[in-house]
Amino acid sequence: MILPIVAYGAPVLREVSQDITPDYPDLQKLLDNMWETMYASSGVGLAAPQINKPIRLFVVDSEQIINNLEEDEENLYPGDHGIKQVFINAKIVETEGDDWAYNEGCLSIPKIREDVYRPEKVKIKYLDENFQPHVRTFHGITARVIFHEYDHIEGKLFIDYLKPLKKRMIKGKLEDISKGKIRVDYKMVFPK
Known part of the structure; x- marks a missing residue:
């Protein structure tokens, strides 16, 4: 089932999320719905706060990005x-490498894209859908998507990384989003 995406301004997007246990109700159904919602919204990642x-909990499919690179872009993310x-229940263990810019967007903040600087690599510990523990290091665009989704479970948004002038420049657009004065081709729910 495709779930509505929570729009900028909703309090849940600013909360630090809580860990879950294997007995979380209907977890597999929730995961199936999150994947379906993410793909229906043309996203490459989706965090539980974005569905209220x-x-x-978050899901990432960076294969879509890698598989859709143009021929002249194939060397952008080696390896x-x-x-x-x-x-x-993800927790970042460490980050490394130089910060690099990428033009990020967010399903909860539609029609706004800005360059955000993030480290090259992230080491993260997490549980998979079977609650098996993992500690892995990711790099390139995959690390980028993980950083972005991880921020959601920490109550952060990509716009928090922008310089004050950029934030002032997009303030009106953000207000329009929070008031529902925007059209998107996926289901959204706006703050009241």
């Missing part, structure tokens, strides 16, 4: 083959 659930992965 303040839990430490990054992309992933399709569920992250439960």
Whole structure:
């Protein structure tokens, strides 16, 4: 089932999410719905707060990005083959490498894209959908998507990384989003 995406301004997007346990109700159904919602919205990642659930859960499919690179872009992310992965109760262990810019967007903040600087690599510990523990290091565009989704479970948004002038320049657009004065081709729910 395709779920509505929570728009900028909703309090859940600013909450630090809670860990879940294996007995979380209907977890597999929730995961199926999150994947379906993400793909229906043309996303490459989706965090539970974006569907109004303040839990430490997100999904990432960076394979889509890697598989759709143009021929002249194939060397942009060497060694990054992309992933399709569920992250439960994730915690960043360490980051490394130089910060690099990428033009990020967010399903909860539609029609706004800005360059955000993030480290090259992220080491993260997490549970998969079977609650099996993992500690892995990701790099390239996959690390980028993980950083972005991880921020959601920490109550952060990509716009928090923008310089004050950029934030002032997009303030009106953000207000329009929070008031529902925007049209998108996926289901959204706006703050009241």
